[in-house]
Amino acid sequence: MKSCITCRIKTCEKIVEGNAKYCFSCENFPCPRLKNLDKRYRSKYGMSMIDNLKAIKSFGIIHFVRAEKQKWTCPECSEMLCVHNPQCLSCGYKWLEKLRMHPPGDPLL
Numbered sequence: 001m002k003s004c005i006t007c008r009i010k011t012c013e014k015i016v017e018g019n020a021k022y023c024f025s026c027e028n029f030p031c032p033r034l035k036n037l038d039k040r041y042r043s044k045y046g047m048s049m050i051d052n053l054k055a056i057k058s059f060g061i062i063h064f065v066r067a068e069k070q071k072w073t074c075p076e077c078s079e080m081l082c083v084h085n086p087q088c089l090s091c092g093y094k095w096l097e098k099l100r101m102h103p104p105g106d107p108l109l
């Protein structure tokens, strides 16, 4: 589940080599690879990895995870939502549909 909410480009050599812990600590941030991934996630899953990374950079990972945890908790049944599934696995709540109807403002940025 952690991989659902934490940006990690597993194949990125900077991260594999330990030169950068998060994408934003890399001198190439945001690199074309990340931009592509970001674009895909924004259109497919309604989330932006670059925005997430900027939020982590500004507010720290603990704050980010706390906010994400709230964001990815089903309002209907309190189960964890997965970004890769457009609806709640336990009760069927269609969070992606709701998100598209009411795009959230971006209070973090």
Ligand SMILES: [Zn+2]
Pocket (backbone or CB within 6 Å): 074, 075, 076, 077, 078, 079, 088, 089, 090, 091, 092, 093
């Ligand atoms: Zn649910």
